[in-house]
Amino acid sequence: MPQTAVITGAAKGIGQVLAKAFLQADFNVLMTDADDQALAGARDELAHYNRVQTQVLDVRNKNDFEQALNVAQEHFGAAQVLINNAAITPTTPVLEITPEEFSQVLDINLRGCFLGCQVFGAYFAQQNQGRIINMASLAGQMGGTASGAHYASSKAGIITLTKIFARQFAGQGVTVNAVAPGPVLVDSITEKVPPEKLAEIIDTMIPVKQMSDPRLIADMALLLASDQAATVTGATWDANGGIFMR
Numbered sequence: 001m002p003q004t005a006v007i008t009g010a011a012k013g014i015g016q017v018l019a020k021a022f023l024q025a026d027f028n029v030l031m032t033d034a035d036d037q038a039l040a041g042a043r044d045e046l047a048h049y050n051r052v053q054t055q056v057l058d059v060r061n062k063n064d065f066e067q068a069l070n071v072a073q074e075h076f077g078a079a080q081v082l083i084n085n086a087a088i089t090p091t092t093p094v095l096e097i098t099p100e101e102f103s104q105v106l107d108i109n110l111r112g113c114f115l116g117c118q119v120f121g122a123y124f125a126q127q128n129q130g131r132i133i134n135m136a137s138l139a140g141q142m143g144g145t146a147s148g149a150h151y152a153s154s155k156a157g158i159i160t161l162t163k164i165f166a167r168q169f170a171g172q173g174v175t176v177n178a179v180a181p182g183p184v185l186v187d188s189i190t191e192k193v194p195p196e197k198l199a200e201i202i203d204t205m206i207p208v209k210q211m212s213d214p215r216l217i218a219d220m221a222l223l224l225a226s227d228q229a230a231t232v233t234g235a236t237w238d239a240n241g242g243i244f245m246r
């Protein structure tokens with residue numbers, strides 16, 4: 001019986017790559033996103049995998065997580081994996097961030113992850129089986145360079161939440177881990193940054209002189225989702241090209 005993975009922010013970027021990787025690894029996948037049009041487009045690209053469903057889920061709403069869990073159970077019988085991937089990444093300079101913008105970023109990035117861990121974690125614990133994978137970031141470990149203070153703070157909070165939920169569910173068959181990527185080569189970056197500029201950034205900022213392929217991030221998530229990763233919990237796995245070592 002295939003397992004089921006629920007992914008937030010799956011309409012684009014790393015989330016879409018995660019969805020494809022989990023489908024290729026024979027999971028059922030419930031792709032969710034707040035952007036219904038982008039979600040429909042992403043689903044069309046993966047429609048030839050007949051184990052994919054979509055559900056609009058805004059991570060600011062606890063009820064949306066509860067509905068997604070219901071949809072996963074109705075379509076696939078159960079859910080075993082949650083990937084809290086959705087986020088926004090504003091780059092506003094620290095002294096220009098308004099209180100409203102700060103709260104908006106924390107609500108989506110950090111509180112959204114918290115709600116996902118709460119709703120799915122409780123369900124997984126009842127089932128005595130589950131994997132939660134939270135997308136953190138290098139910015140949450142070293143304060144960030146291009147990304148904003150609110151973004152970096154939210155990602156630092158995710159690393160701490162990961163430990164708290166890992167401790168909460170340890171002993172109930174549920175692991176909770178984070179992945180902390182540095183720069184990942186996704187379409188939003190290649191569309192925004194000209195190739196010469198990108199080459200300069202890679203050359204001057206990344207010791208290994210390459211950005212991570214999003215497929216690496218997906219493969220890390222797949223390993224964390226596997227049965228054999230039962231002893232890994234509360235961890236944050238880095239993929240940052242040597243920018244930050246600990």
Ligand SMILES: NC(=O)c1ccc[n+]([C@@H]2O[C@H](COP(=O)([O-])OP(=O)(O)OC[C@H]3O[C@@H](n4cnc5c(N)ncnc54)[C@H](O)[C@@H]3O)[C@@H](O)[C@H]2O)c1
Pocket residue numbers: 008009010011012013014015032033034035038057058059060084085086087088089108135136137138180181182183184185186188
């Ligand atoms: N791309 C990178 O270099 C990089 C580096 C480190 C960490 N990350 C993390 O990886 C994850 C994915 O990054 P990405 O570059 O693919 O981002 P992206 O901007 O390409 O995609 C994010 C997705 O989240 C969705 N989203 C935004 N607000 C939402 C909400 N309120 N509810 C539900 N969905 C919402 C968007 O619609 C979008 O589809 C994020 O958590 C990000 O912080 C990315």
